[in-house]
Amino acid sequence: MNVAIMGHGVVGSGVAEILIHRNSLIAERIKNDINIKYILDLREFNDLSYSDKFTKNFSDILNDDSVKIVAEAMGGINPAYDFVKRCLLAGKSVVTSNKELVAAKGAELIKIANEKNVNFLFEASVGGGIPVLRPMVQCLAANEITEFSGILNGTTNFILNKMIVDNMSFEDALKLAQENGYAEKDPTADIEGHDACRKVCILATLSFGKHVYPEQVATDGITKITLDDVNAADSFGCVIKLIGHAEKLTNGKITAFVRPTVVSRENMLSGVNGVFNAIMITGDQTGEVMFYGKGAGKEATASAVVADVMDCAKHLESRKYLDWCDGDDNYVVNDTDSEEKMFVRIIGKDFDSLKATFQKEFGSLTSSVTKNEFSKEICFITNPIKKSVLNEKLSRFENIEIKILHTMI
Numbered sequence: 411m412n413v414a415i416m417g418h419g420v421v422g423s424g425v426a427e428i429l430i431h432r433n434s435l436i437a438e439r440i441k442n443d444i445n446i447k448y449i450l451d452l453r454e455f456n457d458l459s460y461s462d463k464f465t466k467n468f469s470d471i472l473n474d475d476s477v478k479i480v481a482e483a484m485g486g487i488n489p490a491y492d493f494v495k496r497c498l499l500a501g502k503s504v505v506t507s508n509k510e511l512v513a514a515k516g517a518e519l520i521k522i523a524n525e526k527n528v529n530f531l532f533e534a535s536v537g538g539g540i541p542v543l544r545p546m547v548q549c550l551a552a553n554e555i556t557e558f559s560g561i562l563n564g565t566t567n568f569i570l571n572k573m574i575v576d577n578m579s580f581e582d583a584l585k586l587a588q589e590n591g592y593a594e595k596d597p598t599a600d601i602e603g604h605d606a607c608r609k610v611c612i613l614a615t616l617s618f619g620k621h622v623y624p625e626q627v628a629t630d631g632i633t634k635i636t637l638d639d640v641n642a643a644d645s646f647g648c649v650i651k652l653i654g655h656a657e658k659l660t661n662g663k664i665t666a667f668v669r670p671t672v673v674s675r676e677n678m679l680s681g682v683n684g685v686f687n688a689i690m691i692t693g694d695q696t697g698e699v700m701f702y703g704k705g706a707g708k709e710a711t712a713s714a715v716v717a718d719v720m721d722c723a724k725h726l727e728s729r730k731y732l733d734w735c736d737g738d739d740n741y742v743v744n745d746t747d748s749e750e751k752m753f754v755r756i757i758g759k760d761f762d763s764l765k766a767t768f769q770k771e772f773g774s775l776t777s778s779v780t781k782n783e784f785s786k787e788i789c790f791i792t793n794p795i796k797k798s799v800l801n802e803k804l805s806r807f808e809n810i811e812i813k814i815l816h817t818m819i
């Protein structure tokens with residue numbers, strides 16, 4: 411069985427190495443021999459044992475009918491979208507780890523795959539090496555999924571963890587993440603929440619059936635989180651995590667977001683540390699089910715891509731039906747204004763007068779904190795309240811700095 415790999419970066423090289431070094435094990439498991447016929451990359455790789463497989467010409471792959479499966483590991487939308495689409499139209503199955511591509515173009519690419527009777531699989535696009543999409547679609551198939559919450563980005567989880575455990579500033583923790591190779595030189599997609607947003611889109615679409623597009627997901631990253639926020643949350647027995655969440659509303663629509671959230675230490679997601687990811691899915695029959703593991707990294711991600719290649723090879727003549735329709739403009743509701751407990755941090759003139767003022771407005775502040783005698787802040791967790799009501803109450807106060815974070819208690 412001839413396959414091609416597009417892209418020889420971190421994930422693509424991992425895919426090549428697993429397919430070559432585990433060739434006989436894979437053959438034994440799928441009763442077929444996988445042979446890498448081409449690796450597409452514009453760079454030179456002259457010193458590898460498989461250097462003879464490289465091509466700079468996409469047409470070599472596209473026009474070779476013996477190539478039945480293509481693993482896309484280029485990342486980004488262009489030219490990945492064009493190449494993947496043309497491979498599917500040419501009757502080749504495609505597997506990918508490219509969350510940006512799947513989140514933006516999944517509905518269209520799955521439709522083409524269905525029409526051409528081939529597969530388009532993307533297990534590695536969410537949670538890296540964590541098996542989550544297949545279990546969700548297959549093992550939880552008898553459930554209505556009602557909601558999910560997850561830590562879907564390893565880089566931001568590493569940064570927040572360093573702030574929580576080592577009292578590091580956001581800037582220092584980001585630098586360390588870059589030194590360790592977790593964060594890119596340009597870390598925008600991670601720290602601004604875009605990467606987690608794409609994963610929410612994929613999970614939400616598979617959970618609820620209709621394509622959720624990145625621009626429909628309210629997305630907030632971690633760049634505004636300070637050490638003071640982290641310490642204030644800690645004083646309530648909570649940690650701040652970047653949470654991706656989606657849930658089905660009673661009117662059939664859904665809500666989806668990515669945002670820094672104050673998570674109680676009693677919640678299992680609070681214990682997910684470092685670059686690890688976890689996804690908690692609620693099925694109406696199973697209740698909560700949790701998936702945990704390495705959400706990024708060469709070997710973990712490549713192992714999921716190779717498993718998809720193996721699945722395609724085993725099911726060349728039968729395709730996986732994924733429940734993935736086009737989305738529409740009114741499907742995702744961002745501002746449900748439901749009642750939630752809110753974490754409020756207020757910096758003003760002095761603790762006593764702030765406390766007295768807010769006690770008047772919110773009743774007794776059982777959870778107010780002050781870190782030292784000079785502190786000019788109060789911090790509390792409200793009873794369930796609509797954000798609009800909270801904002802209205804807080805808007806009456808001037809010359810104070812207010813930060814509100816959602817909670818997951």
Ligand code: HSE
Pocket residue numbers: 538562563564565566592600605705706707
């Ligand atoms: N940059 C991503 C992360 C890699 O940190 O989780 C996988 O999408």
